[in-house]
Amino acid sequence: MAFYRSHVLVCVDPECLAKGAHDIIDALQDEFVAQGLINEIQVLETSRIGKCSEGPEMMVYPEGVHYHGMSVDDIPYLVEEHFLKGRIVERFQEVIKPLVDEELGPLRPKEVRVVLRNCGEIDPNNIEDYLAIDGYQALGKALLEMTPEKVIEEVTNSGLRGRGGAGFPAGKKWALTRQVQGSPKYMVCNADEGDPGAFMNRRVLEGDPHSVIEGMIIGAYAVGASYGYIYCRAEYPLAVETLRIAITQAREFGLLGSNIFGTDFSFDLEVRVGAGAFVCGEETALMASIMGKRGEPSPRPPFPSVKGVWGKPTNNNNVETYSNIPQIITKGAAWYSSMGTERSKGTKTFAVGGNVTNPGLIEVPMGITLREIIFEVAGGIKDGKQFKAVQTGGPMGGCLTETHLDLPLDYEALTQAGSMMGSGGLVVIDENSCMVDIARFFMDFTQAESCGKCTPCRVGTRRILEMLQKICDGRGEDGDIEKLEALCYEVSRNSLCGLGQGAPNPVISTLKHFRHEYEAHIYEKRCPAKVCRPLIRFEVQAETCTGCTVCARNCPVHAISGERRQTHIIDEKACIHCGVCVQVCNFNAIHVLS
Amino acid sequence: MTSLLKETPMNDPLKNAAQKAVIDSAIAENKERPGAVMLVLNEVQGKIGHVSPSMQAYIARKLNAPLGQVHGVVTFYSFFKTRPSGKHTIKFCLGTACYVAGVGQLIEKAKQTLNIELGETTPDGMITLEECRCVGACSQAPVIVVNDEVHGRQRPNKFPQIIKKVQNEA
Numbered sequence: 001m002a003f004y005r006s007h008v009l010v011c012v013d014p015e016c017l018a019k020g021a022h023d024i025i026d027a028l029q030d031e032f033v034a035q036g037l038i039n040e041i042q043v044l045e046t047s048r049i050g051k052c053s054e055g056p057e058m059m060v061y062p063e064g065v066h067y068h069g070m071s072v073d074d075i076p077y078l079v080e081e082h083f084l085k086g087r088i089v090e091r092f093q094e095v096i097k098p099l100v101d102e103e104l105g106p107l108r109p110k111e112v113r114v115v116l117r118n119c120g121e122i123d124p125n126n127i128e129d130y131l132a133i134d135g136y137q138a139l140g141k142a143l144l145e146m147t148p149e150k151v152i153e154e155v156t157n158s159g160l161r162g163r164g165g166a167g168f169p170a171g172k173k174w175a176l177t178r179q180v181q182g183s184p185k186y187m188v189c190n191a192d193e194g195d196p197g198a199f200m201n202r203r204v205l206e207g208d209p210h211s212v213i214e215g216m217i218i219g220a221y222a223v224g225a226s227y228g229y230i231y232c233r234a235e236y237p238l239a240v241e242t243l244r245i246a247i248t249q250a251r252e253f254g255l256l257g258s259n260i261f262g263t264d265f266s267f268d269l270e271v272r273v274g275a276g277a278f279v280c281g282e283e284t285a286l287m288a289s290i291m292g293k294r295g296e297p298s299p300r301p302p303f304p305s306v307k308g309v310w311g312k313p314t315n316n317n318n319v320e321t322y323s324n325i326p327q328i329i330t331k332g333a334a335w336y337s338s339m340g341t342e343r344s345k346g347t348k349t350f351a352v353g354g355n356v357t358n359p360g361l362i363e364v365p366m367g368i369t370l371r372e373i374i375f376e377v378a379g380g381i382k383d384g385k386q387f388k389a390v391q392t393g394g395p396m397g398g399c400l401t402e403t404h405l406d407l408p409l410d411y412e413a414l415t416q417a418g419s420m421m422g423s424g425g426l427v428v429i430d431e432n433s434c435m436v437d438i439a440r441f442f443m444d445f446t447q448a449e450s451c452g453k454c455t456p457c458r459v460g461t462r463r464i465l466e467m468l469q470k471i472c473d474g475r476g477e478d479g480d481i482e483k484l485e486a487l488c489y490e491v492s493r494n495s496l497c498g499l500g501q502g503a504p505n506p507v508i509s510t511l512k513h514f515r516h517e518y519e520a521h522i523y524e525k526r527c528p529a530k531v532c533r534p535l536i537r538f539e540v541q542a543e544t545c546t547g548c549t550v551c552a553r554n555c556p557v558h559a560i561s562g563e564r565r566q567t568h569i570i571d572e573k574a575c576i577h578c579g580v581c582v583q584v585c586n587f588n589a590i591h592v593l594s
Numbered sequence: 595m596t597s598l599l600k601e602t603p604m605n606d607p608l609k610n611a612a613q614k615a616v617i618d619s620a621i622a623e624n625k626e627r628p629g630a631v632m633l634v635l636n637e638v639q640g641k642i643g644h645v646s647p648s649m650q651a652y653i654a655r656k657l658n659a660p661l662g663q664v665h666g667v668v669t670f671y672s673f674f675k676t677r678p679s680g681k682h683t684i685k686f687c688l689g690t691a692c693y694v695a696g697v698g699q700l701i702e703k704a705k706q707t708l709n710i711e712l713g714e715t716t717p718d719g720m721i722t723l724e725e726c727r728c729v730g731a732c733s734q735a736p737v738i739v740v741n742d743e744v745h746g747r748q749r750p751n752k753f754p755q756i757i758k759k760v761q762n763e764a
Contacts, residue, residue, distance in 0.1 A: 103733050196689035199730030234636070234673050235729050237742065272629070273636055275671030278727065292629035293663070294670040310628065353691035353732035360733045391690065425732075427690045441693050451670070554751045556706030578702040580750045 004042040006083065009059040012045045015052035020072065024056050027075040037083055054094075066094035103203060104361045108377050112339065114347045115200075115323050116363045119207030124242050127249040130210040136255055138326035142218045143261045146329075151222040152178065155325065157333035159345030164190055164281075164318035165393065165422040166498075167344070167411035170325075177223040177305040177315040186309045187220045187228035187269070188316040190286060191243075194233060194278040195394030196445065198425035200349035201319040203361055205232065205239035208323065209246035213269070215322030217255065218329060220267045223315045228269030231286050234276055243271045278449035282497045283316045285451065296453045297497035318423070320349060340366030344410030348424055352378045355385065355430040364409075371405040374428055386431040389513070393422025395442045396502025398509030399435065418509045420502070434531035435514040436521055440468040442506040450499065457500030460491035464507060472532045476522035485511060530592040533577035537593050542567045544589040551581035551590065616641050617649060621656045631659055631667055635674060644675040672727075680715040680722035682760045685739040689728030695735035701725075703750040707757060721760060 008028060012021050025043055032038040049057045049066065057068040060082065070078060070092045081087045104120055107113065122129035130136070142151050156171025177185060189212060193201040204212065216228050232240050247269060250256045258266040272290050279285045280295040287309045289295040308314020324346065328336045337345045344366040350373065353359045357379030364373060370390060374380065381387050389399040398419035400407075407413050411421050429438065447461040467484050470476055488504035488511075495501045511518060520528050527535040540551075540560075547565040552558075559575040562568030570581070570590075582590045620637040624630045634653055638645050645653075645668050654664040668674040686692075686701050701712065704723055708716055715722040731737045734746025740760060748756075 193730070194727065196693075196728035197691050197732050198728070199732055202730045235727060272632070274673075275632070275636060275639070276673035276727065277671045289632065290629055292631035292633070292667070294666050296670075351732060353735065354694045359691070359735075395690075425690070427694065427732075429694060433694055438694075441690070445688070550751070554703070556703055576702070578699055579696070580699045580703055583696060583699055583749065584751045 002039070002042075004040060006041045006063075007061045008041060008043045009046040009049065009061070010043065011047065011049045011052065011055060011057040011059075013048045013052050013055075016055035016057055019052075019055045021056045023072050024058070024070070024075065027072045028079065031075050031079040032083075035079060035084060037079070041083060057094075063088075067092040068094050103199070104207075105358075108358075108362060110364060110368065110372055110377055111362055112347050112365050113363045114327055114336075115204060115211075115320055115349055116207075116361065118211065119203055122208065124207055124209055125245050127210060127246065127253060130208070131253075134330070135210055135326075136214055136253075138329035139214050139217055139255065140261055142221055142329050143263050143265060148178065148222045148224065151218060151329070154333050155222070155328060158328045158336040159333075159340070160321065160324055160328060160336065161344060161411065162318060163320035163324070163348070163423070165420060165424075167421060170317060170321050173305065173317070174219060174222050174315060176303075177225075177313050180306050180313040182313045184227060184312060185223060185225040186312055186314040187216050187223070187225040187267075188283075188287065188290070188304075188309060188314055189216055189228065189230040189319060189322055190281065190283065190316055191230055191232040191236075191239070191319050192274055192281040192286060193236075193319070193423060194281045194449075195423050195425050197353050197391075197427045198351045198394060198423045200351050200361055200424055202236050202239050204319055204323050204349075205236070206242050209239075209243050210250065211323040211326055212319055213243075213246055213250055213256070215325035216269060217260070217267055218325050219315060219317065219322065221265055223313075225315060226267055228267065229290050229309065230269060230271045231274060231280070231290055232271055233274045233280075240271055240273055247271065277451070278445075279451045279497070279499050282499060284497070286316070287314065294451070296451045297499075299496060320424075341408060341410045343412055348409070348421070350424045350426050352426045352428065354391075354427040355382045355432075356380065356428045357382050366410050367408045369406050369408055370400065370426075373409075373426065374405070378428070381428065381430050387428070388431050388433065389429045389435065389438075391419075391427040391429060391438070391506070392425070393420035393502075393505075394425050395445045396420065396498065396505055397422045397425075398505045399429070399438070399513060400509075401513045418512060419505070432529060432531070434472075434527050434529035435510045435517045436468065436472055436527075437529075437531045439507045439510045440465065440472055443468055443503070446499065446503040450503070454494075454496040454500060456491050456494040457496065457503065460487060460495070461500070461503050463487060464491065464504065468507070471518060471521045472527075472534075474521065474525045474532070474534045476518075478522070480522060481511065481515070481518055526594045528594070530594045535594055536577055537572060538570050538575060538577070538579075538581065539591050539593055540568050540570060541589050541591055544587050546587055546589070548586070550584050550586065554580050554584045556580060613642055613649075617652065618656075621653065625657065630657055631664055635664070635667060639674050644678045646676060679724075681720050682741050682763070683722045683724055683739075684756070684760070685724045685726040685729075686712075687727075687729050687731070687735070687737040687739065688725050689730075689732055689735070689737075691732035691735040692728075692737050697736040697738075697748075699750050700736055700738065700748055700753060703753045704757075707754060721757070 010025050028043050049059050054068045081089050152174045160170045161167040256268050274280050277295045280289045282297045285295040285297040304314040304316050340346050347363050347365050349363045391399050404417050414421050443465040447465045450457045450461050452458045488508050492501050492504045520526050530536050545567045552560040559571045620634045624633040650664045654661040712723050731744050737746050
């Protein structure tokens with residue numbers, strides 16, 4: 001085989017062909033012969049490089065320089081400059097516009113990308129992109145070189161734990177499903193990422209669907225499953241579409257279907273779409289939904305490993321768990337378990353949101369501290385404000401404070417601190433948010449999403465919400481806090497599924513760390529963060545108001561009056577305390593008092 | 595429940611040939627697949643925009659499923675609507691990040707501008723205001739979804755422009 005120092009790839013898509021791509025290739029060959037370079041440089045045909053509308057196009061490797069818009073006459077000059085003198089011809093160079101990705105930017109300090117490694121790097125709608133970066137090699141290794149037991153052993157040794165939040169060891173779950181007698185067995189992927197503030201699964205499904213599919217096939221081989229479902233929430237239409245394309249392509253390439261890689265192992269899967277019910281993220285509810293029923297949870301045991309979809313043994317893992325699998329198989333358990341803490345191995349993706357400078361998706365090794373995530377990876381609190389709390393684990397998690405910032409993040413540490421890992425949403429809250437209001441917000445969510453099957457959750461969440469609303473409205477009484485605590489205890493102890501058991505967590509944790517805010521609402525009828533509407537009023541500061549009229553124009557109830565260039569006045573009686581004026585004022589002239 | 599399921603010309607699929615064709619093809623496509631009820635309802639909701647009581651009865655009959663199951667599924671999931679919505683839908687994301695970033699003020703402004711409450715449609719049938727669960731665009735909070743298109747970093751004073759744009763699209 002001949003070796004070349006450089007390769008020139010010319011696009012031969014129909015549009016580029018029409019613009020004379022073949023003439024360019026011929027001209028290049030002629031010129032390389034003339035210059036004596038023909039044994040050093042290889043000219044290849046390729047499909048689409050960039051935009052054919054700007055063709056003809058070519059790519060020069062190893063430099064990775066992208067030229068377009070040149071004609072046959074330009075070729076001698078181009079060859080002389082680039083290949084003889086080693087100077088890039090800027091005239092034909094494609095101007096690379098830096099991709100602005102708000103969610104997932106370039107690698108930030110302290111980040112290690114395992115699950116997110118391909119997101120934004122490959123074309124999710126083209127399986128060949130995934131194959132080109134050694135995709136489906138882990139599947140080949142598992143199927144051809146490893147027994148199912150060996151696969152399970154490798155996953156167990158890696159220390160990978162369920163990334164959906166509960167943290168059950170993945171290898172152990174697979175082993176359980178494998179042991180159970182029964183056929184057929186099913187693989188289920190939980191892509192019902194309902195936690196507000198969490199979007200890591202969406203990003204993986206939209207950016208790297210094949211890693212999830214590959215992980216599922218390997219898992220199916222290990223547990224002996226023959227069919228799979230990916231249950232994706234309806235709020236993610238793009239993810240559903242991407243997955244469907246990916247599954248079709250995998251089928252065309254023989255990676256799904258009968259006798260995969262010529263072995264006697266067969267597996268196929270399909271996408272099932274939810275319809276907007278948060279509780280369907282709970283595994284028993286999810287399986288009820290797949291079966292076309294109301295997504296109501298059922299008591300465990302029997303666990304899905306024993307009795308799942310259609311009453312058959314079912315293995316259920318989260319998107320992130322599956323997408324870790326191919327790399328564990330390829331690089332080995334030792335590599336994976338070298339990252340993280342003693343009990344929680346590997347990396348975890350977090351969706352950092354709320355009041356931080358650089359919100360977005362990050363992936364960090366387990367054991368990193370919250371302080372490192374918030375202040376180093378995410379760039380600290382927005383607008384130089386004061387850090388107040390961080391909500392982890394979604395609506396079933398808890399609020400952690402300044403004192404927990406140096407906690408090394410793993411499943412146990414977060415649970416001990418009164419929160420949980422959850423799917424990995426981190427919502428950072430600054431001094432301008434009221435913790436009672438935040439607790440009320442989460443209760444509002446869980447109350448609405450409670451499926452209504454069991455009484456503690458159905459009635460309990462409603463009562464908790466009413467009590468919180470009362471406190472926020474300034475109608476709180478002495479003894480309310482104690483009643484809240486007692487009710488929270490009962491609801492979390494007696495509810496059927498994780499939703500009800502976790503629902504009081506935001507209240508419990510805010511009561512623990514921010515009790516003084518509750519007390520201020522109840523006893524002083526004041527909201528320290530100046531959020532709860534009935535407890536605040538607005539005032540225009542005469543010295544800073546420029547009379548620009550922007551507040552008056554935007555006030556939804558026309559409660560603000562004042563002439564241009566004159567200090568404006570807010571009519572207390574008409575004001576509904578919505579805060580629009582504060583948001584639109586460009587001079588910070590409207591102050592909130594409580 | 596039968597009283598809820600009166601056949602009226604407006605929501606009777608049998609009286610609207612185009613709708614009936616959509617429903618029939620959804621049923622034919624998915625009838626043999628396990629868990630067909632959800633599949634058919636998802637398709638009908640996606641293509642027609644609502645699943646009226648008489649459509650539920652029709653689907654139940656065709657799928658040989660109890661009407662109670664179909665009705666139960668429709669009322670359980672928030673994506674299924676039993677009445678048609680406006681031509682355009684503006685949804686407000688109620689995720690945590692959007693809440694912290696002030697989606698409440700946006701909703702207030704929208705309600706005042708259009709003079710309707712959340713979940714209602716303007717009298718001309720043009721715009722429906724809805725709340726929705728986290729759409730996962732938290733880095734751009736606060737977020738609204740206009741006809742399935744996500745608009746991030748919204749401000750109350752910019753909201754009238756959104757409405758104007760939506761109305762012009764008609």
